Amino acid sequence: MILGLPFKERGIRVLQVSPNVLSREKEFRGKKTDFYDEKLENMVDKAKEYDYNPLREIVTLYLFFKDMEVKYENRLKRALFLISDDDKVNKERLERLAKGDFKQEKLYQLEYTPIVLEEVKVLANALLETQEKLKEVKKMIEEQVPEDHVLLTIPGIGKLAGIIIGVVGDIKRFPEPESFVYCGLDPVVERSGKAVISKGISKRGNKYLHSLFYFLAQMKYSKNPTLLKFYESHKDKLHGKKLYTALARKLAKVVWSV
Template identity: 30%
Template sequence: MDNFPVFVGIDVSKDKFNVCAISNPSSIIFESSFDMSQQGFSSFANKLSAFPKQSIIIAMESTGCYHLNLLAFLSSNDFACAVFNPLTVKNFASLRKTKTDKIDARIIATALFYLQHQIPSSAFVNSELRDIVRARENIIHRIAKVKDNIEKLLNVLFPELERVTNIYSDTILNLLSHFPSAKAIQKARNLDVFFSKDRGRSTKLNAQKLKELANNSIAQYWPMKEKILVQNIKELQFLQQQLEEYDKMMKEYCECSAINLDIEILTSIPGIGENSAMHFLAEVGDISRFSTYKKLIAYCGLDPSIAQSGKSKVEGHISKRGNAHLRRILWLMAVSVVIHNEYFRTYYERKRQQGIPYKKAIMSVVHKLLRTLYAMLRKKEKFNIDYAISHSKQKFNFAYDIVTFLAKNFLTVRGF
């Protein structure tokens, strides 16, 4: 990247943004404050017009949502922009406890001055796909929570039902929305109509068997819990419809963008599906932002935390200071490739044979997978099956490991 003589730091809040422009850390060109409004945006642009546009580079912290419209405005007007992780800017803060928006803008400008050569040419990344996948992820979490509530309620209202059928088939959910307990089913007539319209998973249960099951149930009469169950079923059906809509939105976005090739590259690894690939790309953005795979690992918060004192140096757990959404999708991808991909499954099994616990073994797979994904995306090459190991006759214990871990830690993996 070329050297820019004007470095502009912006501290953004909900109603205003503070600006500090410098030529170097000891030379302030101007400091101003603007309203977070169309007039404020225009006034800021007019202030910058005093300098050649190609001489200006602008940086701001990621604020979740408040910075997005300003960032989009500046980018659409051809200003070179970068967004910093707040942790990066924090390292440039002084030891003084004084903290104001004006000082924060100056610190961001100073950080920009020192980090200018580390900023990639494509620092502005479209956030729309990230918004979609994070909203989808939120829907998945809500679905998992609602399903948990349904299972708890059924354990009281009709505890025998879950043992004999899939309670989330269209048939059973439709039936429970009308007859939400064993007591209600005992009094119900013409249950055959529900089983004749099953459009979900097939079930071995029929109206006669269901009636017999309800008549022999230990469930008592809980009228309020029945009403709550009905509301939970309605919420689940609504969330499932939303999930389908977000899936369509993701595919439509990818078809209209330039990341289809990257999705093909990622999905060439057996065990990685389109949804996982889109989630990964939405969080990572342009892979060229990371000059080495180690920086990508640090961005994910998967680098080890280090405690050093004198000659003593101890590596602890992963730092978890990076992108939590990305860590979650990488974990799910690692679990999937161990199940479906012989190359990664062999690596996982070797770690287990070395006595490494399940969670640490999967984390080793996460690191190996991340290095592989980084290399593939940088080189624009698909997964090379020639590097995969030959088929092993050994039976792996991964299924047992994952079931045991999920049972102990209540990890939710629904939706991927």
């Protein structure tokens, strides 16, 4: 969408159209009839005027690198599994593998081991580089969040508020906390007569926002009086993931309320 910026600078209106819509409507390209004109007009009416948002752009870059980190780490673990009993990856081991230092590794002496070791070295370097890029982009996100932003007043969130702001945008589009299902924390239930059966959470919406709320609930709940009180009153009824998911849902409602 940055391609549209030169046009905006010249006062030309730039519309953002979903690639899926363009793909579905590609048959009217190069055609000029009343029927196709009407379809084109309808498509333009549904388009949104492009509005460049620096924070949103940086957050999407962060999420892009986060995806790459997961892919590199999973591929590295797969490669390690082929040649050893240990596929765990910590910082110290990752740095050794990136240098091609395999002295401390207990490896299977197989025909393909040398080739896999080359793959391990490449992947370890790529993973380290991606992690460094994530640190840089995270710092950029933090610099974009105003120091007086209301989300920073929530204990336990800190500068991670930037990711929430970048992903959610205007939270006012959710009229009530129950409608704030964008983070995928809304419960799924089935009813049969008077019985109500819980089926966990929907996981709809943005997976990173869901993961972020879960991480904050799990690691930072003790720093937030509201979450701590909720934890103390529910820890005997809920355990493990169910408890932290409930905490994450509570935190999402707190974010919506401010």
